[in-house]
Amino acid sequence: MSGNVQSVERAASVLTVLAGAHRSMDLAEIASAVGLPKTTVHGLLATMRGVGWVEQDRPSAGYRVARRLSGLATSLDPADLRSAATPWMDRLALDTGLEVHLARRDRDVARLVQHVYRPDNTAQRLRVGEALPLHATALGKVLLAETTGAEPTADQLETFTRFTVTDHGVLDEELAGVRAEGHAVETGEYYPDLHGLAVPVRGSVGECLAALAVVGRRDEVLERGRAASKPLAALVRAAGYVSRSIVGLA
Amino acid sequence: MSVGPHSRRLVASIDQGTGSTRCLLFDAAGRLVSLAQREHAHRYPRPGWSEHDASEIWSNVRRVVPQALSDAGATPDDVVALGIANQRESCVVWERRTGRPLSPVITWEDTRASGVIEQIVAAGHTEAVLAATGIPPASYFAAGRLRWLLDTVPDLERRALRGEVAFGTMETWLIWNLTGGEHLTDVTNASRTNLMNLDSLRWDSDMLDVFDIPEETLPEIRATADAYGTCAEVLPGVPITAALGDQQAALFGQTCFDVGQSKCTFGTGAFFLMNVGQTPVPSRHGLLATVGYALPGEPPVFALEGSIAVAGSLVQWVRDNVGLVDTAPRIETLARTVSDNGGCYVVPAFSGLYAPRWDAQARGVIVGLTAYVTSGHLARSVLEATAWQTAEVVEAVEQVSGQRPASLRVDGGMTTNHLLMQNVADVLDLPVERPLFSETVSVGAAYAAGLSAGVWPDLDALRRLWRRAASWQPEMDSATRDRERAHWAHAVDRARGWLDHDPAPGRDEQARGLTG
Numbered sequence: 001m002s003g004n005v006q007s008v009e010r011a012a013s014v015l016t017v018l019a020g021a022h023r024s025m026d027l028a029e030i031a032s033a034v035g036l037p038k039t040t041v042h043g044l045l046a047t048m049r050g051v052g053w054v055e056q057d058r059p060s061a062g063y064r065v066a067r068r069l070s071g072l073a074t075s076l077d078p079a080d081l082r083s084a085a086t087p088w089m090d091r092l093a094l095d096t097g098l099e100v101h102l103a104r105r106d107r108d109v110a111r112l113v114q115h116v117y118r119p120d121n122t123a124q125r126l127r128v129g130e131a132l133p134l135h136a137t138a139l140g141k142v143l144l145a146e147t148t149g150a151e152p153t154a155d156q157l158e159t160f161t162r163f164t165v166t167d168h169g170v171l172d173e174e175l176a177g178v179r180a181e182g183h184a185v186e187t188g189e190y191y192p193d194l195h196g197l198a199v200p201v202r203g204s205v206g207e208c209l210a211a212l213a214v215v216g217r218r219d220e221v222l223e224r225g226r227a228a229s230k231p232l233a234a235l236v237r238a239a240g241y242v243s244r245s246i247v248g249l250a
Numbered sequence: 251m252s253v254g255p256h257s258r259r260l261v262a263s264i265d266q267g268t269g270s271t272r273c274l275l276f277d278a279a280g281r282l283v284s285l286a287q288r289e290h291a292h293r294y295p296r297p298g299w300s301e302h303d304a305s306e307i308w309s310n311v312r313r314v315v316p317q318a319l320s321d322a323g324a325t326p327d328d329v330v331a332l333g334i335a336n337q338r339e340s341c342v343v344w345e346r347r348t349g350r351p352l353s354p355v356i357t358w359e360d361t362r363a364s365g366v367i368e369q370i371v372a373a374g375h376t377e378a379v380l381a382a383t384g385i386p387p388a389s390y391f392a393a394g395r396l397r398w399l400l401d402t403v404p405d406l407e408r409r410a411l412r413g414e415v416a417f418g419t420m421e422t423w424l425i426w427n428l429t430g431g432e433h434l435t436d437v438t439n440a441s442r443t444n445l446m447n448l449d450s451l452r453w454d455s456d457m458l459d460v461f462d463i464p465e466e467t468l469p470e471i472r473a474t475a476d477a478y479g480t481c482a483e484v485l486p487g488v489p490i491t492a493a494l495g496d497q498q499a500a501l502f503g504q505t506c507f508d509v510g511q512s513k514c515t516f517g518t519g520a521f522f523l524m525n526v527g528q529t530p531v532p533s534r535h536g537l538l539a540t541v542g543y544a545l546p547g548e549p550p551v552f553a554l555e556g557s558i559a560v561a562g563s564l565v566q567w568v569r570d571n572v573g574l575v576d577t578a579p580r581i582e583t584l585a586r587t588v589s590d591n592g593g594c595y596v597v598p599a600f601s602g603l604y605a606p607r608w609d610a611q612a613r614g615v616i617v618g619l620t621a622y623v624t625s626g627h628l629a630r631s632v633l634e635a636t637a638w639q640t641a642e643v644v645e646a647v648e649q650v651s652g653q654r655p656a657s658l659r660v661d662g663g664m665t666t667n668h669l670l671m672q673n674v675a676d677v678l679d680l681p682v683e684r685p686l687f688s689e690t691v692s693v694g695a696a697y698a699a700g701l702s703a704g705v706w707p708d709l710d711a712l713r714r715l716w717r718r719a720a721s722w723q724p725e726m727d728s729a730t731r732d733r734e735r736a737h738w739a740h741a742v743d744r745a746r747g748w749l750d751h752d753p754a755p756g757r758d759e760q761a762r763g764l765t766g
Binding site for chain 2: 077078082086087093094114115117129
């Protein structure tokens with residue numbers, strides 16, 4: 001009995017990794033992402049291909065989640081995502097007093113899908129459509145940690161401020177922390193005065209569809225260098241509502 | 251946000267809409283605390299007829315209000331005031347003694363009173379009705395429906411003359427039931443009946459004669475934010491302190507309290523209202539003079555209203571009837587696959603052209619087609635149709651009122667469409683702003699109720715609750731705007747008078763079916 005449960009868990013983790021990818025993945029990549037031997041993963045993939053959960057364009061090509069099963073991350077339309085997310089983003093802005101961003105992975109950048117102003121009626125500019133660096137924003141770090149795409153090479157880790165992480169080793173360590181804690185923190189790495197928190201917005205099989213962030217001053221989002229508990233709790237709650245609103249849209 | 255049980259001061263609003271009845275609770279900071287809603291049945295028993303069941307709507311109120319309270323962990327004791335916003339012009343009659351409905355709710359979409367209106371127009375009353383009520387005689391307004399009921403429902407007129415029958419728009423029906431028999435309406439709803447004198451804000455005796463309405467059936471008219479009695483049911487002990495029509499509620503919720511401030515709600519259709527101050531601007535070019543709101547002891551504030559029949563419904567039409575997109579929001583994604591309309595224009599005159607052109611013979615056209623045009627161009631032209639129709643209404647309002655709004659406050663489902671909102675800013679050459687919370691109808695009812703109950707001291711306090719969530723600045727150069735305006739006008743010319751060319755029987759019904 002326990003063996004059956006374990007294989008379901010393993011199959012689910014393979015599916016989650018595949019669903020979060022914006023491209024097909026080969027056996028070695030999948031095995032490394034889920035931390036299992038290649039032989040085990042090969043068996044799981046063969047079974048899932050047999051029941052139609054996983055597809056290959058041709059034998060020996062990479063694997064991806066069957067389109068009919070999910071593929072939410074790739075098939076979810078940004079306009080649908082924005083339409084479903086906006087009421088919850090408005091409420092998050094009102095609850096926290098902070099600017100709210102929603103972004104999706106677009107190859108090697110985080111693309112802003114929706115932007116709700118900081119609710120203080122100061123002059124602000126709508127930034128929808130803007131590309132944000134994956135390694136220097138909270139949104140980007142969530143997307144980097146939780147989705148697969150063109151990974152930035154060492155020379156692409158552009159320096160924006162003296163806080164920008166430009167070392168791959170340090171970045172990988174931080175991304176492991178994001179996966180472990182479920183949120184990412186931005187402390188002046190893109191703009192020196194901007195600080196933020198971001199969490200993943202997940203789809204029906206746990207894949208990361210988008211990232212949701214609150215952005216503000218240091219003292220508004222951080223407590224002793226870590227995510228402040230109140231805005232983080234509001235952010236996690238809002239991301240949950242957004243997930244529930246979009247699951248089933250695609 | 252731990253709010254102690256003793257410090258809660260919640261304001262409730264009920265939005266009795268065409269599709270559903272909703273209850274929202276707000277705290278004193280104007281924040282939404284909970285929302286519950288329930289849809290009701292919509293019946294179309296004959297072509298042109300549109301009905302709800304008044305008892306079902308009341309029973310939905312009895313469900314959604316307790317649901318909203320329980321979701322918020324609140325009791326009626328936590329609620330300091332209730333405000334009601336409602337679908338306008340829809341109405342019902344009931345028996346005073348029992349509260350039993352004597353008719354279905356005949357909705358604003360229903361055209362069965364056309365015959366009544368034709369007689370009034372034929373008798374030469376049009377100018378008198380317009381002068382007294384600010385609006386022309388039309389089957390869209392409630393008086394014609396009441397006359398139709400009196401003519402049709404057996405024994406109704408005799409009983410009405412004996413004072414046994416109460417008539418009301420939806421807020422009147424709900425206030426009657428909530429309070430256990432107060433028969434009251436508000437001035438914004440009354441301004442949509444064809445019976446209220448726009449200067450005195452009272453029932454006009456000449457209009458009662460023109461429509462042959464027994465005054466005994468009519469509710470008493472109150473200010474928008476006023477004492478409507480205390481709830482005996484649903485929220486026992488809670489005072490009802492505001493009532494207003496839904497579009498006026500949106501104007502209030504957008505805090506358009508200054509002359510020239512304007513809002514446009516982009517839903518199935520689109521409704522533009524501008525605050526024109528303390529003197530009504532007469533209805534012209536299909537624009538309607540209406541009461542914006544009235545506070546007790548203060549002069550009423552008037553609005554000029556322009557409606558666009560087909561806005562979001564054009565997107566629904568290309569989704570459902572054409573299959574251009576799978577979901578309504580995806581029209582933007584499709585439109586963004588191209589950089590302009592490729593010369594293609596859509597004029598959605600599904601049931602004629604409305605303000606400011608008024609041509610019942612017009613029908614929709616898609617023009618400018620070449621082999622170059624793709625589905626992306628078509629999607630762009632669908633969105634541009636809403637922008638141009640808005641521009642034409644705003645320009646007509648400018649002409650009639652002499653006021654050009656400084657910006658446009660928008661709400662409704664289509665405001666998450668950035669391409670459309672940018673296009674609206676571009677063709678209006680005005681900044682467009684979306685507030686943080688787009689449920690402006692419910693917000694407006696709550697603001698008016700809370701103002702009346704002293705939760706908020708004055709209009710300034712409400713102004714400060716308005717928060718900008720997004721804004722779009724005009725970016726189109728004037729040469730492009732002028733060229734596109736000329737193309738749009740040319741396309742509209744092609745739509746005009748279509749029925750004159752082909753009066754085939756059944757075509758009118760088909761076209762009506764598209765919008766129904």
